[in-house]
Amino acid sequence: MGSATSENRGTAGGRTPLTDAAETGLKIVVVGGFGVGKTTLVRSVSEIRPLNTEEVMTQAGVGVDDTGGLTAKTTTTVAFDFGRISLNDRMVLYLFGAPGQERFWFLWDRLFSGTLGAVVLVDTRRMDDSWYAIDRLEHHRTPFVVAVNRFDGDLARHPLDEIRRALALPDHVPLIDCDARVRASGKNVLVTLVDHLYQQALAQESAS
Ligand SMILES: Nc1nc2c(ncn2[C@@H]2O[C@H](COP(=O)(O)OP(=O)(O)OP(=O)(O)O)[C@@H](O)[C@H]2O)c(=O)[nH]1
Ligand SMILES: [Mg+2]
Numbered sequence: 382m383g384s385a386t387s388e389n390r391g392t393a394g395g396r397t398p399l400t401d402a403a404e405t406g407l408k409i410v411v412v413g414g415f416g417v418g419k420t421t422l423v424r425s426v427s428e429i430r431p432l433n434t435e436e437v438m439t440q441a442g443v444g445v446d447d448t449g450g451l452t453a454k455t456t457t458t459v460a461f462d463f464g465r466i467s468l469n470d471r472m473v474l475y476l477f478g479a480p481g482q483e484r485f486w487f488l489w490d491r492l493f494s495g496t497l498g499a500v501v502l503v504d505t506r507r508m509d510d511s512w513y514a515i516d517r518l519e520h521h522r523t524p525f526v527v528a529v530n531r532f533d534g535d536l537a538r539h540p541l542d543e544i545r546r547a548l549a550l551p552d553h554v555p556l557i558d559c560d561a562r563v564r565a566s567g568k569n570v571l572v573t574l575v576d577h578l579y580q581q582a583l584a585q586e587s588a589s
Contacts, residue, residue, distance in 0.1 A: 405473065406475055407475065407497045407498070407575070408474075408477065409476050409499065411423060411478045412500070412518070413481060413501050415482050415483070417481065417502040420435065421561040421562055422478070422530075423464040425567045426567040428464075431462055431464035434460035434480075435458060437455060437456050438454070457480070458481065461477050461488070463476065468571065474575070477492055496523055497524075498523065499514075499523050499524070500527075500528055501514045501515060501525050501527045502561065504530055506532065511527075524578055525554065526577055527550060527556045528558070531558055534560075541557075541558070
């Protein structure tokens, strides 16, 4: 899974017990097109050994699975990923990574049940794959942030404002860059989402 950095090495394999003070558990889903790095993100930030349902892609998937542009990818999520991260002593996020392939999308609506917020991961090489995720989240009225997983590291090639326009994202939806392989970067995505949820809750409170 990519190159491990000193930041993510060792965290996913460990078993950090949940602190006694933990009182707020939030369910978060990570969605997006095929191969954008959803499993990678859950793995790199999770403080428990994540549950993954990866299967090796075989010849049987040729012509069914659209692997265009993803020559190095050998496995795919067939149900979901599950991980956990404590943002602070009291707030714990339960992370569910969705399967990206179209033939497993029927699982998504169930996965959304009880979800407080979502991360949409985007790969600029396959931007169209993001539409379905954004559409489903808007349908469920689930607040979300969009994180661009920069596979080539080239932030200048597709600036964020260009991506915002291409995805027709309203201004209030946070849009950030990330590297799903790096724990600190993945954690930053989650903190951005929690901040967004908090701001939304405040806005709703003052409106009522
Ligand atoms: N170069 C590079 N590779 C990445 C990055 N993020 C993920 N990868 C690699 O891209 C591949 C796809 O990542 P996954 O995490 O399996 O993607 P996924 O979205 O879970 O895929 P599905 O579940 O099949 O939809 C893996 O081989 C990762 O190591 C990145 O930021 N840069
Ligand atoms: Mg996956």
